[in-house]
Amino acid sequence: MTSRVSLPSWQALQTHAKEMKSQHMNDLFAADTSRFDKFSVQLPAMLLDYSKNLVTADTMEKLITLAKECDVESWREKMFSGEQINKTEDRAVLHTALRNREQTPIYLDGENISDCVEAALTKMKAFTEQVRQGKWKGYSGKRITDIVNIGVGGSNLGPQMVTEALKPYSDDSINVHYVSNVDGTQIANVLRPLNPEKVLFIVSSKTFTTAETMTNAKTAVKWLTSASFDQTSVAKHFVAVTANKENAVAFGIDEDNIFDMWDWVGGRFSLWSAIGLPIALDLGFEKFIELLEGAHDIDKHFCETELENNAPVILALLSLWNCTFLGAQSQAILPYDQSLHMLSAYLQQAEMESNGKSVSWHGEEISYPTVPSIWGELGINGQHAFYQYLHQSNNVVPADFIGSVESVTPVQGHHETLMANFFAQTQALMAGVNEEQVRVDLTVKGRSKSYIDKVAPHKVHKGNRPTNSILMTRISPRSIGSLIALYEHKIFVQGVLLQICSFDQWGVELGKGLANEIQAELESEENIRPHDSSTTGLINFYKSTLNKAD
Template sequence: MTSRASLPSWQALQKHAVEMKTQHMKDLFSKDANRFNEFSLNSDSFLFDYSKNLITSDTMQKLFTLARDCELEQWREKMFSGERINTTEDRSVLHVALRDRSNTPLIVEGENLTEKVQAALAQIKDFSERIRTGTWKGYSGKRIKDVVNIGVGGSNLGPQMVTEALKHYSDQSVRVHYVSNVDGTQIADILRPLDPENTLFIISSKTFTTTETMTNAQTAMKWLVTSAFDEKAIGKHFVAVSSNKATACEFGIEEENIFDMWDWVGGRFSLWSAIGLPIALDLGFDKFVELLEGAYEVDQHFKTAPLEKNAPVIMALLSLWNCTFLGSQSQAILPYDQPLHKLTAYLQQAEMESNGKSVNWQGDEVDYPTVPSIWGEIGINGQHAFYQYLHQSNNVVPADFIGSVASVTPVKGHHDTLMANFFAQTEALMGGVDEQQVRADLKAKGRNQEYIDKVAPHKVHKGNRPTNTILMDQIEPRSIGSLIALYEHKIFTQGILLQICSFDQWGVELGKGLANNIYDELKSDVIDGKHDSSTQNLINYYKATKAAKS
């Protein structure tokens, strides 16, 4: 298999990038009054404006040619049909099956996965309704008021991001909390105000062996049993989402309270499965279904729309253009809706864990940049923190601006003020202001020439900073489902374009394995001498200092 860089379409883009670096977006807008109409898409779920990128019609045609040369459409079909495109782990990639609302049978290797998904949804519905109505009782006969989800990574970030985004739709039948950090401070702070008699724990771990998750689970179990004086209480207060039923049962969880996870669903794409149980408990099963429906709408768009009108495809192509061809090394995610304050962290994992790789499908080193680092913050907070960097640094950082037409919490004057900033920032990043204009503005304000000469260079903004704008009608379950699916399919497309495996995470596994070995050293007097001198001396210092303080 040849490198993507050897494709004529790739090489054409490299040559085109040299030409485009001499262009300025402000001039492109001046020359084409129809630019917004050409470079934007309007769906039922969102408006996607990508006109503020350093592109022309020729750029986009070259990118679409590359996508076809990479056989993107064929790979898309392979994913939806259940072929094992996760080649390093020999698995299908079928998170889309979790939200398929058509009820069409999906037969993969002789199994009807649709039936499995429907059975899992029925289990989620039944369980969430029993908890929310108070039918399920704790060990002392009291109803459940608090649910603590214990997981890490995809078993935590997805559900937490969604419940935070949609908390205005919660009726507070139960209060949902999340524990992911093995730092004992987090679980202690969560448990301190709770009553064991009213608390349910969800242990979300595919293997039921993840160290961080199981350490927290053991602490939660001891907290409960200390109150109940009976280990049988575990069965009333613990459920699991796992593929390792045997180990979950050994923990004390009853088999009927274990929700399935399948190896064809990656953790960072799993919130649509029983990993999303906290969402159904917090919002109600009907809102969970609306979330699925929003994602399904985008699935259908991604599956059927031509590449030239396909939002996830265009987002991936623009990321490739900005990072691999124009040289940007990072990308900002900038939500202008407070409910989306966890979105950037969620997308960090989704994109960087998926595509932060340096070898291709064959295991050969790639000879081009892959994906940028993802970072960001709620928009207004960012404006008073790092937007200085976005506007005037030598490093060009493409950014996605995400907002909504209507606030979920309308307070007179606030949302218009928020959105005025939203629109102004993309305009400023695109157009900037040159020194001539700066000098004219300062002169108009009555500044003397000495001041103008001194300050003018510092007030220059070069502009030409690319942004995408995603504008939803309002934050609601359906629109959040659509937004997440939009980025999921972008990530899949990036992987195909870059010829890298998007659905493994070996970089996560290495550190975890080393940590397990070091943990054993911390608990004993053994010094194996296999560490580098820095790590060994840090361990020695930690153990010696801890011993001295004990």
């Protein structure tokens, strides 16, 4: 099978990377006063500025050539048309169909799935209105005031990130809570202040077998029935989002209260489906549709824009350039908006679970670095935590800075201070400051020569640290939809460029299987089966200590 490293464009980029490592962005900006105009893209709800990357027009031309040699355009067509591009699971990848606001027909196995999506949205709308208008009653006849979403991974991170981001748009008629951790502390803390008569649980699991989710769901049932003294109350307080209706019905959930999931939607790309019920319940169904419309805006941009100006393609190519060719091993996601405080965690799952792999789609070991590790924090918090590392460590960490022009919660002077830091940090990471500049500055400040000699080397910042700046006009359902879709398509293009299947997650499955086996051993009084000495020792220590405590 042909490896990416054999492509002429790949080899050209390897040579070019060696040349570019001796360049500094300061010189690139000095040589071209129109650099920002050349290396930025205006989107419907945001601006992408990628000029503070170690790239030239020649770099971008070589990267675009690689994208074309990797057939990104044809792979894009395959995804949107419903071809089974998830080869290891023989599935189509059609999360984009969930926000196909033009409702163009998309056929899968002879069925127009656009009709299925619209039917699901109609059911979601009716349910959302029933709950928000107080027509859905609990076992005692009281209206629902609190929603508890039980899920993990994509069934949790997406909806929670969005509801947190769009809090200013909620009318607070419904309180939404999330439970994902199987550590009993979380569900106990969530349930403790709630009234069982007024709580509705959403259990989200494609298979309805996920151990963490089902453990939490069973605990929720016990909590409810211990208050209602009636097992039939489950039907009035539980709904499910799943592809396994049989399991959900066996659990006690009324079939009418089961919302569809499909195997052509991966969990981490599923918030556009009924997995997004908490979003609709919190914000109202109209705002949920605006979220879909924002994503659809980027779908259209991704499909209709030439690669040279295609924002998701550019982001994917820059990630490849910075990681695979220039050697960066991680990337920071740095939101400068409090409402985006969960974005780093969300994108961490989206990218690392999708493309954190070392085998090509041909089943061959990959010889080149793939995606970086993703991490981050709110920008202002990060400035007083790990920005020291970003500025002066030997490890170069590319970073995405994400903010908005207008604040959704304007407080005089605050947003200006926030954004001043946004702009200053990207400039500082790019430009740095050399020792000569440090010495001049300290001399002007009247410092002695001995002090300057001692301190100057410590104050040097090499700069040349790549950043992308994404500026939304305003945080809104539509712009958040666009932002998420922008990164989803970036991840897809990354997978194509790297020859990685982005839509499976076999690395997750291994640990799950072992955990099920070990749990049985923890609950048994018999001797455990052989493990490696470390695992055996840990389990024995756990069990013996627990027995002593009893």
